Amino acid sequence: MVSGNGSVVRKALLDALSLPAFILFFTMMGFGSLARGAGFGADMAVVASLLIWGLPGQLAMVELTSTGQGIAAIVFACSLANARFLPMVVSFVPMLARGQASLPRRLLDAQLLSINSWAVCMREFPHIEPAFRHRYYVTFASSILFAAAMGTLIGYHGAILLPAVMVLGLIFVSPLFFALVLSAVKGRAERFSMIFGCATVIVANSLFPAFDLLITGVVGGSLGFATGKFWKPRNAG
Amino acid sequence: MPAESLWLIVLGCAAATFVWRALGVVVVRRIDPQGGFFQWVTCVSYAMVAGLIFRMIIMPESDLAAVSLTIRIAAVVIAFAAYYLFKRRLVAGVVAGGLSLSAMAAWIG
Structure with a gap:
């Protein structure tokens, strides 16, 4: 059982930097370059990663924008692609053991949630003292959010060019990571x-x-x- | 498209995604975390997430579609083998799987 503010923050940073931060960095590089192709500005792409914070919806947004769909249709498609957040938030929030947290704080927790944090926390929470779970989650989620924003910006400007087969391996790493993480679910x-x-x-x-x-x-x-x-x-x- | 419309799209998409998150927060306040409904929603989340991952591997819409299904499945098997071989270290599985996919795609196509 992990407990204590220091050790839980250390664990969250280690867990984020050992893989998920890099995976998100490279995945969002892909999004950044697609966003540029669809005509979005670099600032728009980064804001999209920070505020939408759900890749399937972001990809739907970029794809439909580049094919010239109407704004309402794009927003609807993005929303549909990210509808999984409803059951994910419902199954996740009680695990945080937040007690009497106010509504704005709960909404902020929900906004930070992504498939990465969800999967990793569902795996790690049984090993973390309930009182320290929220700190673990916030540290982990904000680290990978930062990595995602950086990845978006660097991908947008095409600063890192990798050979095509390397890119394939990197795209593959994301589903592979989730498959391994979820294989441990009891x-x-x-x-x-x-x-x-x-x-x-x-x-x-x-x-x-x-x-x-x-x-x-x-x-x-x-x-x-x-x-x-x-x-x-x-x-x- | 003009910048104003693109900003509208980005912020609209963020708001439309947030609606699901907020709805989750509202719903969870009204249900018993020990009850059947909560367990069902948890199962729905697991099924959705597993389905999404499975779709990304078996029916990818990305550039991965150019790599044959056999190679993709072989890379998953290698990843799991490395993961269990190295005492369930995620890094071992992910690196082995990613590298083997790249190598097989380069040599076999």
Whole structure:
């Protein structure tokens, strides 16, 4: 169990700098260069990374802007691509053990959340004393947010040019990281939900590509929830 | 597109994403963190996130689509092997997976 302000901040910085900060840096470099191609300014690209803070939505924004869609359609598509934040915030906030924090503080916590922090905190929180979880989260999340903003800016200006095969490896690192992080998640219902989620997304993507993740969440999550609740292993008494 | 419209898009997208986050904060105040509904929402999150990752690996929309599915799956297997071999160190898995993908893409195509 990790506790104490100093050690929890140290752990958060180490956990962020050991991988996620670099992954986000390189991923957001990709976003920065796409944003430039779509006609956004460098300041706009950085503000997008800081305030939208959800890559699928940012990519939807850039793609639709470069194909000349209307503003309302772009905003709607971005919102849809980031709708996962609703269940993510709901499942995350109670883990923070914030007690009686005010509404603005809770909203700020929610604004800082990203898929990285969510996955890493879900993995690390069981090893961190509840009273220190919020400090861990804020330190971790703001470190990777900073790395993301830097990556966006550097990618925008095309300051680092890498060979194409290296870029492929770097793009691949992001899903790989999440897959490894989530492989450590405990709990039968959670594990079944992830397996059903993988199966559902293939079908949902071929039938309703615009809503595939929402369908995946509801169908895969419900199946996982039901399996965890009603299906008990024979030898579990 | 003029700069004003582009700013409107960026800020509009930020606001539209924030709506989901804020909704989450509002919903979570009204539910019991020990209850069934909370557990269900947690399962929905896991399914969504796993589905998103699976889609990024199996059906990528990025440049990764140019790399064959066999290579992508082989790189995932190598990543997990390295991860367990090096006492579940994330760095080991990620570096092994990323490098092996780059190497296979360079040599095999």
